[in-house]
Amino acid sequence: MPGVPSSKGCDACRKIKKKCDELQPCSRCRRLQIICVGSGKQRFKFKHADSKSTTGQTAVGKRRVVVPSVRAAASFQITMHIPDSELASSLIGTLKITDIRYALEYYGYFLKDIPRRLGSSAALDAAVKALVTAYPYFHSRDFPPEVLMHYGRSLRSLRDTLDDDIEARSVNTLCAVYLITICQSWLGKYDDQLASHGEAIAHLLRMADFTQIKSNFERDIIITLTVPVIIEAIVNPRIKMEPKFFQLVSDLNDNTPVSSQRSEIPRSSTKLPTIAKFPEWIRNLSPGDLPEIAAAYLRIRNDSQRMREYLDNWPVSGYTVMSSLVVMQRSRYQAGYATLITLGLMLNTLLRVFHPDNLMLSAEAAFFCDEIVLEAELASCYRPLGAAYIALCLVVAWAAAEDAYQLDRIDSILADYQSDFKEINWKERAMWLRRQFGSYQNMAGAEGTSNLGSPDSPRKLTANVQVSDGNSSPESCCMM
Template identity: 55%
Template sequence: MPGVPSSKGCDACRRVKKKCDELKPCSRCRRLQIMCIGSGQQRFKFKNAELEQMKMAHGERKRPRAVVSQAKILANCPRISNQMPGNELAMSFACTLTITDVRYDITYYGAFLKEIPRRLGSSVALDASVKAVVTAYPYFRHQNFSPDAYMEYCNSLRALRESLNDPVEAQSPNTLCAVYLITICQSWLGRYDDKLKSHGEAIAHLLKIADLRKCQSSFEKDMIVTLTVPVILEAVVNPRIQMDSQWWEDVTRRFSVTPRPRDANPPRSSNTLSTLAKFPEWIRRPDPYIPEIAVVYLTMRDDAERMRQYLARWSDLTSTSFTDPETFEHCRYQAGYTLVVTLALILNTLLRAFDPNNNVLVTEAFSFCDHIIRESETACRYRPLGAAYVSLCLVVGCSAAEDARQLAQLQALLADYSTDFKEINWIERVMWLRASFYSHRLRARSTRSECGGELVEAAWGQPNGRPESCCIM
């Protein structure tokens, strides 16, 4: 018996929830001339004992009498960070991330993209940019884009501009991520925009105004590092990207990764992000940094040789599947090796400008250009995304090559690769970088003439004990 009801009213009053005076018959029933049943009687409730025992055995509990609002319950519950995305847009982007074909795997643009689905719904610009990517991606393979792809791209630009007009949103990591996704979509569509003329320029602008102190989560840190590297690489061939040295010092101090030991397996470049950040300044004004450039060059040259020997293990790669893990590993390692060779070729060219008669440097430059040609031809099978880095390497090769045969091969390869991402004028990059190298040679030649044809040894930091491979040291 769970409880005794306090009311002793008749059945008719109880049915319509009216107060009963509990007379026999009650006043209401007498006035309405209806039968009065149960007036003044005590009532009891009974439960089936066996049924209650069965409910307890299955873990059922009585519902609490207090009603708590859903908002209060959600506020007190811990957040689940690894939950599956719950809306259609997040699910569509998550499905896009599951494509493991190295030719179309968009994680090439950064592993942090896998964290985007759970951030959707918090930024209009980010949502619009993801919508643009998801809409354009199915057409990317055949380059036959539908009007919907262009419409969503325009919508993403509109949403981005509104966010950039908001001082708070402009510094948000979500807005920076949205810019990155829009530039990816732009490269697929091959479209220019007045505010987004190139990947590096747009991202560099947002990185400058971003508050790095607020980037604390792993997503934000990985995004900053991922976006910094392409900005540096494009700054090598794009004079419009200007990042002050203080910003480079700040970002490398906060997000620099500990370099791998030289004997690590597989071998990789031992240079840090802070070293890579110096390349744009070295290309524009190498004279004060020649001793440092020479030291870094020897390190990168040795790293490239160890990576070349390791890459040779894939010479008998027989897998024809572009989703095979071994194919993926080969694609990514080949990209790392080719970029290290490209950076070493840049330093080699700068050093040759101040010592053009160094036969060792000339021979090594010829070898680097040959490696870039060979790897570019091999990487053709991974186009477009798996070989998207190749165009930058070919630009450097065309700018540094002095052998006519090599230059013709590099130019032909660059013309072919330029068809993958048409929004960048790679020839313009070649002309600027080649002119920079030429101006350094003219200035160094003028300096040598003023010094009577001899270089001042003290200017290079190490007048004695120089390695054979680089007489500048």
Template identity: 35%
Template sequence: MPGVPSGRACEGCHRQKKKCDQARPSCSRCTRLQMICIGSGQRRYKFKEQHGFGVSLTKGQVAKKLTRRESFIDEKAVPSTPSNELTLMANAFIETISKSTDLRFNLAWTYGFFLDDVPRRLGTNEALDASVMALVDAHSNFCSYRGVTTSVLIKYSRALNKLRVCLDDPIKACASETLCAVMLLLICQGFIGINKGRFTGHCEGAAQILKARRYFNAQDDFECKLVLTLRGPVVFEALFNPKIQFSPREWKTLVENPLNADTTWGIQVMHCLSRLPPYMHRARAVLRGDGEDPKLLDEINTDYKALKAVLGELHGRLAAVEKRMVDGTPLLDPVVQAHSILQRIYGLCLTFGIIFGCVLSALDICNTEIYLESAYFSKEVLALAELATRYRPLGTSCIPLYLVAAWVATTDCSIRSSVEKVLAEYQWDYVRGREATTTISELEQICRHMRLLDLYPCEEEPRD
């Protein structure tokens, strides 16, 4: 169309006549300059009033023609652009999980593909609707470097109130949509930075909902995807939060998911991880002198060896994918996406390997091999973090967790110093002008907990 730019550059690049890579939600130039990116990848249209010349009509002919035209419009009326609040919210949310959205800012890629099923469930649960609204606003501010605004906090507070209402309803409290709302608020917490402590209340709440339901519908793909995503955070939360107490049967139900039934090593890893919180509880009881547990050390060693075997397999897969990657490979390339997934899984297994090592070293202090393996895991995490920078910020949201474990795993001051530096760089993506990153005292507190030096953590402290 004459007079309309044919390119799809954003407003900033078009105005400055700069080349735009059209990445979404923010192009590389706007991201680098910390500018708000508007219109990236969108085609522009310009509508002009049409002026024609023809034979003049009499008043009767004009009236007759208008009548026919109005009748045609009534029969063939084109619907207007969707403008109600629910549709606008759904469109905004879809933009955050679309496959065309940059891997570094894509919510579904980072937090789980259960998000793909959320739009069709909007309008059925008020807690889910409010949580989506809060998450979309927080994600938009995060991508445009605007920080935490009053609008985000208001929407987050409103979502909490809606969640309380749903939890007071016996039927809605057990609905998968309510559980999804909890998961969305857990994601939102990361953007607005209110989880200063070690524990995240929403993850504890999700665990309580899962425990109260006592089941999940294996025939419901949405629920399977949701539990598949949520089980990792719940297991990790249980390592630090004594309020999360599942029986062995409940842990087994949580970690067994039909969506990963075809990955033997995946099931094996999840079973190992689900037994880790009870292992830590039993180990503390032994160290306190509450009684003997002769089978404990052998059970932990069995799972630790199984986890190390999986780590070896993942390391080989990751190395094979890295050989196929070349500089400049686009983020949407399948090889790059496979690399990102393997990095995330490998880092998570390294982290749990470190925690297994901490528990074993507390029970078997003469086993020097465990210390050497933990030091190796620490170096692997550090190397992984340095290679994963291309996926910042959202694509590396788990890296700070891995780095904290790496700090705990080693006593080498030089390695710890390197970990602290890289950790500060990664956490800056989320703090941006707010309170500084994890302090040394906090790292030491986490170290004491993971190495079982605090025999009475939180609610386990004895009463006078």
């Protein structure tokens, strides 16, 4: 039958032209300990056809595609507006992996909309090609030369695109940078001319025209990429974004529809413009920031308590299948909780700089560190992708921990998680952050506390201070 390949071998065997036994997983992939994708499945190729072609044709705009049969098209689960290309088919097949340990959905829901955008941007096409070529080898990390070749081509294509002022502003280019960053984290390649993809993403975000954002894809990718830019800005002073930008992104997020079911679940009420201040607070802390830091800390502390209670009451069932919906939902909620208490620990440590004798702050810091350790242990079964957020949480815990036993425990777990993404030296980042906290402690000790107000002064901050936002309404959720 035209357009229907006879082989049902897996993708890995087909790429190197080896015979596949079509088991699930096949013997070769099981022996090499790599992910087996597509074994035993029938594939279909959608081909261009002109008006003289025979049966089985349907028009899509100015394009005609050959559809083998209604049943075949249904089994492929692809809508007709998706480009009829082998690259799109490869990406769709990769996105179908639902095992939370390797599901690309971890990187953002908007990825599912990329196939229909292929063919309109050379940089995006090259980035997708690099991604789908590297993905089958992500588990073993034994990447063949073909993977490195496509990664290099994606970088060259991106550089050419960035030279075009119009294409450089395109959301497709922003998406290409993000996909290349994903490949970079898998391959551990940081020797290219783009020294920091975080800086490149920040630059493209600054160029974005928010008045032209009309689709969910454009909105979601900007919201998704803003958070890693904030995180990298903590340790990279070259990344600077105007407060107006974060307010625009926050407005985009506020306009995202929220179902009534989701609204009943306790979540963070800290808004993006507040999180965007973390890099400046950590790099250039001043006593004048303390009231705002205290208000943000109290909000995070209260939200985290409600989220912890919700997690404790989560039904204990359905956790054995890593591709089940209940596992995906719980893991995402765990990620939100772990991220929130990590933000709280950062603010707690900054407050303790000026109030080292506050026993409540010290007790809450120890509690947050213990919670991060617990979440790291619980999330270990989701590694590597489903628990990729844990390393950053452990970095903050390592930098903030005061108890020697607790620090040794965090250090051991961080070393274990280091093996997931070896190219990032998490311990080095933890040491930098600890030195940064230490420099503030030395500064506060040298200046004394006389200029910070007396214990009864309104400016004296403690963990149980009641902070009011006046008549303002609670801030909407921007995380998770």
